[in-house]
Amino acid sequence: MGRVNFGGIEKEVCLAYLPDISVGEYTIVHVGFAIARLDEEAAHKTLAMFRELGLLDEEFGIESKEVPHEVPD
Amino acid sequence: MKYLTEFGDGEMAQNLAREIHNITTKPWALMEVCGGQTHSIIRNGIDQLLPPEIELIHGPGCPVCVTPLGLIDQALAIAALPGVTFCSFGDMLRVPGSEKDLFRVKSEGGDVRVVYSPLDAVKIARQSPDREVVFFGIGFETTAPANAMAVKLAKQQGLSNFSMLVSHVLVPPAIDAIMTSPGNRVQAFLAAGHVCSVMGYWQYPPLAARHHTPIVITGFEPLDVLEGIRRTVAQLEGGHAEVENAYERAVNFDGNGAAQHVLNEVFEVTDRAWRGIGIIPKSGWRLQPAYREFDAAYRFDVSDIRTVESPLCHSGEVLQGRLKPNECPAFGKECTPRKPLGATMVSSEGACAAYYNYGRFHNIAAMK
Numbered sequence: 001m002g003r004v005n006f007g008g009i010e011k012e013v014c015l016a017y018l019p020d021i022s023v024g025e026y027t028i029v030h031v032g033f034a035i036a037r038l039d040e041e042a043a044h045k046t047l048a049m050f051r052e053l054g055l056l057d058e059e060f061g062i063e064s065k066e067v068p069h070e071v072p073d
Numbered sequence: 074m075k076y077l078t079e080f081g082d083g084e085m086a087q088n089l090a091r092e093i094h095n096i097t098t099k100p101w102a103l104m105e106v107c108g109g110q111t112h113s114i115i116r117n118g119i120d121q122l123l124p125p126e127i128e129l130i131h132g133p134g135c136p137v138c139v140t141p142l143g144l145i146d147q148a149l150a151i152a153a154l155p156g157v158t159f160c161s162f163g164d165m166l167r168v169p170g171s172e173k174d175l176f177r178v179k180s181e182g183g184d185v186r187v188v189y190s191p192l193d194a195v196k197i198a199r200q201s202p203d204r205e206v207v208f209f210g211i212g213f214e215t216t217a218p219a220n221a222m223a224v225k226l227a228k229q230q231g232l233s234n235f236s237m238l239v240s241h242v243l244v245p246p247a248i249d250a251i252m253t254s255p256g257n258r259v260q261a262f263l264a265a266g267h268v269c270s271v272m273g274y275w276q277y278p279p280l281a282a283r284h285h286t287p288i289v290i291t292g293f294e295p296l297d298v299l300e301g302i303r304r305t306v307a308q309l310e311g312g313h314a315e316v317e318n319a320y321e322r323a324v325n326f327d328g329n330g331a332a333q334h335v336l337n338e339v340f341e342v343t344d345r346a347w348r349g350i351g352i353i354p355k356s357g358w359r360l361q362p363a364y365r366e367f368d369a370a371y372r373f374d375v376s377d378i379r380t381v382e383s384p385l386c387h388s389g390e391v392l393q394g395r396l397k398p399n400e401c402p403a404f405g406k407e408c409t410p411r412k413p414l415g416a417t418m419v420s421s422e423g424a425c426a427a428y429y430n431y432g433r434f435h436n437i438a439a440m441k
Contacts, residue, residue, distance in 0.1 A: 014192060017218055017332040026076065028270060028323055032190025033219040035329060036270035042321040043076050050085040050296060053092055
């Protein structure tokens with residue numbers, strides 16, 4: 001068992017399925033069990049790709065169709 | 074919390090939505106498998122950001138929704154037995170059986186307890202040797218490792234007063250059944266991210282090839298869902314049918330080896346009835362013969378059960394994506410989360426509950 005901090009609240013979590021996780025890492029917890037390690041590098045790569053998507057549109061002046069912000073009544 | 078707010082960024086969501094608009098030229102029907110994704114889509118209005126050509130069909134990935142009625146009635150009968158302490162995840166308590174639900178059993182004096190983890194039920198069994206402690210072990214591949222560990226621990230600790238009523242279901246056979254069902258409209262899948270955190274995605278390439286359907290492993294935050302949709306639409310538009318991982322920070326190809334090892338030790342594959350859908354071959358897990366003494370279905374003789382579904386409830390059609398929740402005549406009238414007719418109105422993963430809780434009383438076309 002280990003202690004996992006959920007944005008301020010600490011809970012006891014079973015680490016049997018992630019025996020090599022170390023203090024300071026992020027994990028996904030489901031019904032009291034850590035089931036996956038969160039790969040920070042992959043998270044940053046994905047976010048960078050999303051950011052690039054917006055920059056590309058601006059750079060190449062791609063005509064953007066209108067995206068509705070709210071559904072009309 | 075880390076990597077939750079970042080993946081909900083509004084500006085980047087607009088970028089992704091714009092990109093989806095840019096690449097969409099034809100109508101496409103995508104199924105998000107997991108009820109957690111359905112809730113994210115409806116709560117965040119993701120369906121309303123999409124071009125009108127894209128339809129999201131809500132999948133059967135809600136564990137309490139697909140747990141067969143016969144098994145719920147069995148759970149109700151066991152929970153009402155004297156000497157039994159019945160432990161369950163909270164979602165299950167309001168799921169209607171043929172005559173009542175677990176809340177009713179509790180109000181009638183049954184010892185029904187909500188637990189956060191199956192390990193809590195094992196702890197209760199250890200602390201109350203004079204009680205028969207039964208845990209309602211339902212769920213997909215995400216929940217199964219926890220339930221498997223609870224049974225394994227009970228055996229190791231010689232807890233003869235612990236048992237589990239097991240109704241585990243599996244995603245890949247459900248995808249196969251959906252693609253081969255008559256009248257199927259689904260053309261591609263957003264696969265459930267956390268199921269793949271456990272199982273990896275090595276099971277999916279044969280499915281994508283056999284049905285020529287793109288399968289994109291997708292997370293749950295708004296940007297994750299949009300990215301899953303973007304990659305799926307890109308494949309459909311390009312005529313591809315591949316397995317892609319759009320949830321790289323939590324999923325790799327092999328999945329969690331330690332968890333899969335214990336799953337194989339404790340569970341074996343079995344045919345399983347899905348509520349509202351029917352029997353899907355090899356779509357469930359039950360306890361291995363070596364663990365059968367911990368199977369509540371064997372321990373308690375409650376076989377004389379006749380099931381009756383509400384005639385007003387259309388949850389079967391909702392689960393199969395044939396009906397949107399707000400198209401059901403009983404939606405928000407006879408059926409609400411406080412007084413649900415079907416399991417889809419109960420759970421934090423049920424499609425009807427998502428539509429009700431986030432105010433989707435009309436379909437988008439009717440609003441326009």
